[in-house]
Amino acid sequence: MSIVALTMPKWGLTMTEGTVVKWLRAPGASFAPGDEILEIETSKIANVLEAETTGTLARIVAPEGAILPIGALLAVIAPAATPDAAIDAFVTEYAAPEPSDRPEADAEPVAPAYLEAGPGRLRYLDLGSGAGVPVLLLHGFGADLNSWMFTQPALAEGRRVIALDLPGHGGSVKDVGDGSPAAFVDAVGQALDALGLDRVHLVGHSMGGAIAALVAARWPDRVASLTLIAPAGFGPAINTAFIEGFIRATRRRDAEAVLGLLVHDKSLISKAMVEDVLRYKRLDGATDALRTIARAWFADRQQRVAVAAPRLPVQLIWGENDQIIPVSDAAGTVTHRLEAAGHLPHMEKASEVNRLIRRFIAG
Amino acid sequence: MSQKTIRQALHEALVHEMRRDPRVIVIGEDVSGGAGTQGGRDAAGGVLGVTKGLIGEFGEGRVIDTPITESAIMGAAAGAAVTGLRPVAELMFSDFLGVCFDQIFNQAAKFRYMFGGKARTPLVIRTMVGAGRSAAAQHSQSPYGIFTSVPGLKVVIPSNAYDAKGLLIQAIRDDDPVIFCEHKLMYDLRCEVPDEAYTIPFGEANVVRDGDDVTIVALARMVHYAIDAADMLAKEGIDCEIIDPRTTSPLDEDTILESVERTGRLVVVDEATPRCGMATDIAALVADKAFGALKAPIRRVTAPHTPVPFAPSLEKLYIPDADRIAAAVRSVHGYAR
Numbered sequence: 001m002s003i004v005a006l007t008m009p010k011w012g013l014t015m016t017e018g019t020v021v022k023w024l025r026a027p028g029a030s031f032a033p034g035d036e037i038l039e040i041e042t043s044k045i046a047n048v049l050e051a052e053t054t055g056t057l058a059r060i061v062a063p064e065g066a067i068l069p070i071g072a073l074l075a076v077i078a079p080a081a082t083p084d085a086a087i088d089a090f091v092t093e094y095a096a097p098e099p100s101d102r103p104e105a106d107a108e109p110v111a112p113a114y115l116e117a118g119p120g121r122l123r124y125l126d127l128g129s130g131a132g133v134p135v136l137l138l139h140g141f142g143a144d145l146n147s148w149m150f151t152q153p154a155l156a157e158g159r160r161v162i163a164l165d166l167p168g169h170g171g172s173v174k175d176v177g178d179g180s181p182a183a184f185v186d187a188v189g190q191a192l193d194a195l196g197l198d199r200v201h202l203v204g205h206s207m208g209g210a211i212a213a214l215v216a217a218r219w220p221d222r223v224a225s226l227t228l229i230a231p232a233g234f235g236p237a238i239n240t241a242f243i244e245g246f247i248r249a250t251r252r253r254d255a256e257a258v259l260g261l262l263v264h265d266k267s268l269i270s271k272a273m274v275e276d277v278l279r280y281k282r283l284d285g286a287t288d289a290l291r292t293i294a295r296a297w298f299a300d301r302q303q304r305v306a307v308a309a310p311r312l313p314v315q316l317i318w319g320e321n322d323q324i325i326p327v328s329d330a331a332g333t334v335t336h337r338l339e340a341a342g343h344l345p346h347m348e349k350a351s352e353v354n355r356l357i358r359r360f361i362a363g
Numbered sequence: 364m365s366q367k368t369i370r371q372a373l374h375e376a377l378v379h380e381m382r383r384d385p386r387v388i389v390i391g392e393d394v395s396g397g398a399g400t401q402g403g404r405d406a407a408g409g410v411l412g413v414t415k416g417l418i419g420e421f422g423e424g425r426v427i428d429t430p431i432t433e434s435a436i437m438g439a440a441a442g443a444a445v446t447g448l449r450p451v452a453e454l455m456f457s458d459f460l461g462v463c464f465d466q467i468f469n470q471a472a473k474f475r476y477m478f479g480g481k482a483r484t485p486l487v488i489r490t491m492v493g494a495g496r497s498a499a500a501q502h503s504q505s506p507y508g509i510f511t512s513v514p515g516l517k518v519v520i521p522s523n524a525y526d527a528k529g530l531l532i533q534a535i536r537d538d539d540p541v542i543f544c545e546h547k548l549m550y551d552l553r554c555e556v557p558d559e560a561y562t563i564p565f566g567e568a569n570v571v572r573d574g575d576d577v578t579i580v581a582l583a584r585m586v587h588y589a590i591d592a593a594d595m596l597a598k599e600g601i602d603c604e605i606i607d608p609r610t611t612s613p614l615d616e617d618t619i620l621e622s623v624e625r626t627g628r629l630v631v632v633d634e635a636t637p638r639c640g641m642a643t644d645i646a647a648l649v650a651d652k653a654f655g656a657l658k659a660p661i662r663r664v665t666a667p668h669t670p671v672p673f674a675p676s677l678e679k680l681y682i683p684d685a686d687r688i689a690a691a692v693r694s695v696h697g698y699a700r
Contacts, residue, residue: 171557174559250564251564251567252567252570252618271570271573279525279557279561282529282561282562282563283557283559283560283561284559284560284561284562285559
């Protein structure tokens, strides 16, 4: 095993730097996949960086409180027997290049693009390349492609991973037609065509999970597997107070309160996240789109849409503390229940969810 | 979505609303920009460049060049508003409000009240404020405090391009007269601005920066100086919260009060003069409603009570800067009874 750099990750489109909040492992400690290594804070969100592999934290380079650019060296991972001189040499060599010369610092320019689908222009973010079957990520009600900020980069190794803004959401057209599941399925089909994707692994969250399952039912040949995170459509229960509150919120305080329902740990909801939601909701047509969707999907405080798990490899991932859609098991599926996670396990337990998805789509 | 200047953001707001609603018109001195000059009509797009291209798309009927007579512009616009149009009138320099104040404060601001709530006056007055260009005492003032003191007027003072676009669209869709103040040194400031139309509600302050030690409330250009000051102070271990009210009428009192309840210290920054101004108004609000939370006197950082000097060196001294803001913050932070 060789010496490896642990660097500042890039979480989301706008992240350029992060703050080292707290080291959760001491120098010399060994770790296994999923172990929490350190806490990092960005302007948008604080999150724990978890180990991807087994290793030993040979040296901590970045002190707590340091604000560092993406790709900056945080720590050195090396076998326990590695001599100090070798680690010194690694650190010196790593720190030597200017930030702009280091490929990690300014890797592929991360900017969303647009495609034309039936309802109009849809925004998407396309990361990664390679021979692997691509992944398409479908966000939930009121969210956008940024909700995959921890997921998308982690999956984009050896394959394309595309996060789409569904109609009515993010930077996509705000015309959602009748807002029905069928309208979204059509739009996703058109997006697959426009992106030249014959076959994909689908990952969908909440409403996007139901849409993913319906897409798979419509075009089973085009879907290699389904990962459904706290999906809609697997039972009638839904917290419509969240849906209504989200639609109504125009001010910071209201938005903050309603977004708090999404997570187990409320400190995850940063000021910048609230501002992003408000910025979306202020766009002409956004609130009307959400109302139309809510009418089509929910009635009498229940979900109107029911989906059946199609005959495909399907895994469900659910937070035990989900306050929006409670955990439900679907016949013939594997359900991973994550502790201390609410409705956004892909953000609250990002490393765990990433591992589950990676393992599933590799199999 | 891309980086846009305040000038571009304002232009986009006007184009969105003129396309969306045929009742929206633009009226003011040289708003087509360049009529009678060598370049010809629309060569400049108004003295600020904000209205460039509008006459080509919307024609003379909706982009109305006027003579140099502010009283006629404001009178015509107020009348047009009560009869069903949604005029965006330009008062090139807010200093000229003296010659058209009756139309604004005694007419437009009063119609809703004096006609039993039956009249609406969806009028926007775009106007330039601010010192810093050595334009002397008659072209450098920031009289939004005067506007704010008039019941019936709404007053908007954006500090960045994102806010400028959303607040101007909100102003045009609002059914009451809105004075929209643009700082003359800020037109080229850039930030991310969506291509789509969007609105920002009035009376919702922007918390520019979170902090626990001292609350700084700042308007327009002073927001940026407050950020500079907060950066300096952070290195000294003083953690500043910065609040940009964005609109002074209505004023988001809750956000200011909640912040001071937490920090116990307030510095208000305004480049306008202090007497009966926004800094004094906000200081009074906090002294009245959050007195128990205060750990130190409230400090105001404003221009002195004098006309704006012409001499560049004096004008520089006149306008508050980051050093003065930082000094005020240090004085309240280190205050001991």
